[in-house]
Amino acid sequence: MKSDGFSEAFVCLFALNQRRVYSYILTLLPNRADADDVLQETSMVLWRKFEEFDQSSNFTAWACRIAYFEVLRFRRRKKPQELAFSSSVVELLATETASRSDELETRYQALSNCVKKLRPGDQELVALRYREQATIRYIAAEIGRPIEGLYKTYQRIRRSLVDCVDRALARECR
Numbered sequence: 001m002k003s004d005g006f007s008e009a010f011v012c013l014f015a016l017n018q019r020r021v022y023s024y025i026l027t028l029l030p031n032r033a034d035a036d037d038v039l040q041e042t043s044m045v046l047w048r049k050f051e052e053f054d055q056s057s058n059f060t061a062w063a064c065r066i067a068y069f070e071v072l073r074f075r076r077r078k079k080p081q082e083l084a085f086s087s088s089v090v091e092l093l094a095t096e097t098a099s100r101s102d103e104l105e106t107r108y109q110a111l112s113n114c115v116k117k118l119r120p121g122d123q124e125l126v127a128l129r130y131r132e133q134a135t136i137r138y139i140a141a142e143i144g145r146p147i148e149g150l151y152k153t154y155q156r157i158r159r160s161l162v163d164c165v166d167r168a169l170a171r172e173c174r
Contacts, residue, residue, distance in 0.1 A: 010050045013059045014043065023108075024064045028071045038074050042067040107165060114164035122157050129154065 021042065025035045045066050053062055115126055128134045128142075136154065140147045 009055070010047060014046065014063075017060045017063055018043075020060050021063045021067055025067050025071060028068070029074070034074065038067065038070050041074070042070045045070060107169070110165045110168035111161060113168065114161050117164065118157065118160070122153075122160075125150075125153065126157060 018039075022035065022039050025038050025042070026032070029035045029038060042063070046063055049066065053059065115123060118126065125139070128139050129136070134142075136147060136150055139145075140150045143150075145153075
Protein backbone atom coordinates (compact mmCIF):
# COMPACT_ATOMS: atom_id res chain seq x y z
CA MET A 1 0.00 0.00 0.00
CA LYS A 2 1.24 3.47 -0.87
CA SER A 3 2.04 5.93 1.93
CA ASP A 4 -0.11 8.96 2.73
CA GLY A 5 2.68 11.30 1.56
CA PHE A 6 2.85 9.44 -1.74
CA SER A 7 -0.94 9.63 -2.16
CA GLU A 8 -1.03 13.29 -1.23
CA ALA A 9 1.76 14.17 -3.67
CA PHE A 10 0.00 12.35 -6.50
CA VAL A 11 -3.42 13.85 -5.77
CA CYS A 12 -1.95 17.35 -5.57
CA LEU A 13 -0.03 17.07 -8.84
CA PHE A 14 -2.89 15.39 -10.65
CA ALA A 15 -5.44 17.94 -9.45
CA LEU A 16 -3.21 20.81 -10.61
CA ASN A 17 -2.67 19.25 -14.04
CA GLN A 18 -5.82 17.26 -14.83
CA ARG A 19 -7.36 20.00 -16.99
CA ARG A 20 -4.19 20.29 -19.08
CA VAL A 21 -3.97 16.52 -19.54
CA TYR A 22 -7.65 16.37 -20.50
CA SER A 23 -7.22 19.25 -22.96
CA TYR A 24 -4.29 17.42 -24.48
CA ILE A 25 -6.36 14.24 -24.85
CA LEU A 26 -9.19 16.26 -26.44
CA THR A 27 -6.82 17.50 -29.13
CA LEU A 28 -6.16 13.89 -30.08
CA LEU A 29 -9.67 12.51 -29.55
CA PRO A 30 -12.28 15.17 -30.30
CA ASN A 31 -15.15 13.01 -29.05
CA ARG A 32 -15.67 13.96 -25.38
CA ALA A 33 -16.93 10.52 -24.35
CA ASP A 34 -13.79 8.92 -25.81
CA ALA A 35 -11.59 11.58 -24.19
CA ASP A 36 -13.31 10.96 -20.83
CA ASP A 37 -12.60 7.23 -21.12
CA VAL A 38 -8.96 7.83 -22.01
CA LEU A 39 -8.55 10.33 -19.15
CA GLN A 40 -9.86 7.72 -16.73
CA GLU A 41 -7.44 5.10 -18.08
CA THR A 42 -4.61 7.63 -18.04
CA SER A 43 -5.26 8.58 -14.43
CA MET A 44 -5.11 4.91 -13.39
CA VAL A 45 -1.81 4.41 -15.24
CA LEU A 46 -0.42 7.61 -13.71
CA TRP A 47 -1.32 6.34 -10.25
CA ARG A 48 0.28 2.94 -10.88
CA LYS A 49 3.46 4.47 -12.34
CA PHE A 50 3.76 7.45 -10.00
CA GLU A 51 6.65 5.81 -8.14
CA GLU A 52 8.62 6.04 -11.42
CA PHE A 53 7.96 9.78 -11.78
CA ASP A 54 10.99 12.01 -11.16
CA GLN A 55 9.59 14.71 -8.84
CA SER A 56 12.15 17.21 -10.15
CA SER A 57 10.75 16.92 -13.69
CA ASN A 58 7.59 18.23 -15.38
CA PHE A 59 4.49 16.31 -14.24
CA THR A 60 2.33 17.63 -17.10
CA ALA A 61 4.80 16.51 -19.75
CA TRP A 62 5.08 13.08 -18.10
CA ALA A 63 1.31 12.74 -17.77
CA CYS A 64 0.70 13.85 -21.37
CA ARG A 65 3.23 11.32 -22.63
CA ILE A 66 1.36 8.57 -20.79
CA ALA A 67 -1.92 9.98 -22.11
CA TYR A 68 -0.50 9.80 -25.65
CA PHE A 69 0.16 6.07 -25.25
CA GLU A 70 -3.32 5.59 -23.79
CA VAL A 71 -4.78 7.37 -26.83
CA LEU A 72 -2.84 5.01 -29.09
CA ARG A 73 -4.11 2.02 -27.10
CA PHE A 74 -7.67 3.35 -27.38
CA ARG A 75 -7.27 3.85 -31.14
CA ARG A 76 -6.08 0.26 -31.63
CA ARG A 77 -9.38 -0.99 -30.14
CA LYS A 78 -11.46 1.11 -32.58
CA LYS A 79 -12.39 0.42 -36.18
CA PRO A 80 -10.69 2.83 -38.63
CA GLN A 81 -14.02 4.38 -39.67
CA GLU A 82 -14.76 5.23 -36.03
CA LEU A 83 -11.65 7.40 -35.73
CA ALA A 84 -11.76 11.12 -36.46
CA PHE A 85 -8.05 11.39 -37.35
CA SER A 86 -5.46 9.22 -39.07
CA SER A 87 -2.47 8.02 -37.05
CA SER A 88 -0.20 10.55 -38.75
CA VAL A 89 -2.56 13.40 -37.84
CA VAL A 90 -2.68 12.22 -34.21
CA GLU A 91 1.11 12.14 -34.09
CA LEU A 92 1.34 15.64 -35.60
CA LEU A 93 -1.27 16.99 -33.15
CA ALA A 94 0.51 15.39 -30.20
CA THR A 95 3.84 16.93 -31.18
CA GLU A 96 2.35 20.36 -31.88
CA THR A 97 0.29 20.41 -28.68
CA ALA A 98 3.24 19.37 -26.55
CA SER A 99 5.43 22.07 -28.07
CA ARG A 100 2.78 24.75 -27.47
CA SER A 101 1.58 23.68 -24.01
CA ASP A 102 3.03 26.73 -22.22
CA GLU A 103 1.49 29.10 -24.78
CA LEU A 104 -1.87 27.34 -24.53
CA GLU A 105 -1.76 27.51 -20.74
CA THR A 106 -1.04 31.25 -20.89
CA ARG A 107 -3.99 31.75 -23.26
CA TYR A 108 -6.22 29.66 -21.00
CA GLN A 109 -5.26 31.73 -17.95
CA ALA A 110 -5.93 34.96 -19.85
CA LEU A 111 -9.32 33.63 -21.00
CA SER A 112 -10.19 32.55 -17.47
CA ASN A 113 -9.37 36.04 -16.16
CA CYS A 114 -11.36 37.67 -18.98
CA VAL A 115 -14.44 35.54 -18.24
CA LYS A 116 -14.28 36.75 -14.63
CA LYS A 117 -14.46 40.34 -15.91
CA LEU A 118 -17.72 39.73 -17.80
CA ARG A 119 -21.03 40.90 -16.37
CA PRO A 120 -22.59 38.22 -14.13
CA GLY A 121 -25.35 37.48 -16.68
CA ASP A 122 -22.79 36.99 -19.44
CA GLN A 123 -20.70 34.76 -17.17
CA GLU A 124 -23.77 32.61 -16.61
CA LEU A 125 -24.41 32.35 -20.35
CA VAL A 126 -20.79 31.30 -20.93
CA ALA A 127 -21.05 28.69 -18.18
CA LEU A 128 -24.28 27.28 -19.60
CA ARG A 129 -22.95 27.05 -23.14
CA TYR A 130 -19.38 25.91 -22.56
CA ARG A 131 -19.16 24.34 -19.12
CA GLU A 132 -22.58 22.67 -19.20
CA GLN A 133 -22.45 22.20 -23.01
CA ALA A 134 -26.07 23.25 -23.42
CA THR A 135 -27.33 24.09 -26.88
CA ILE A 136 -28.35 27.65 -27.71
CA ARG A 137 -31.89 26.38 -28.39
CA TYR A 138 -32.01 24.87 -24.88
CA ILE A 139 -30.60 28.02 -23.24
CA ALA A 140 -33.05 30.25 -25.13
CA ALA A 141 -35.97 28.13 -23.90
CA GLU A 142 -34.61 28.09 -20.33
CA ILE A 143 -34.16 31.85 -20.06
CA GLY A 144 -37.06 32.83 -22.31
CA ARG A 145 -35.10 34.70 -24.96
CA PRO A 146 -35.34 34.46 -28.74
CA ILE A 147 -32.68 32.23 -30.33
CA GLU A 148 -31.58 34.90 -32.81
CA GLY A 149 -31.00 37.41 -30.03
CA LEU A 150 -29.07 34.85 -28.02
CA TYR A 151 -26.81 34.11 -31.00
CA LYS A 152 -26.04 37.85 -31.20
CA THR A 153 -25.36 37.96 -27.46
CA TYR A 154 -22.91 35.06 -27.73
CA GLN A 155 -21.24 36.74 -30.69
CA ARG A 156 -20.79 39.92 -28.62
CA ILE A 157 -19.43 37.92 -25.66
CA ARG A 158 -16.97 36.02 -27.86
CA ARG A 159 -15.75 39.24 -29.49
CA SER A 160 -15.30 40.80 -26.05
CA LEU A 161 -13.35 37.75 -24.80
CA VAL A 162 -11.11 37.64 -27.90
CA ASP A 163 -10.30 41.34 -27.47
CA CYS A 164 -9.64 40.90 -23.74
CA VAL A 165 -7.34 37.88 -24.30
CA ASP A 166 -5.46 39.69 -27.06
CA ARG A 167 -4.92 42.72 -24.79
CA ALA A 168 -3.78 40.49 -21.90
CA LEU A 169 -1.31 38.63 -24.11
CA ALA A 170 -0.01 41.87 -25.62
CA ARG A 171 0.61 43.25 -22.09
CA GLU A 172 2.47 40.08 -21.18
CA CYS A 173 4.77 40.35 -24.22
CA ARG A 174 5.98 43.84 -23.23
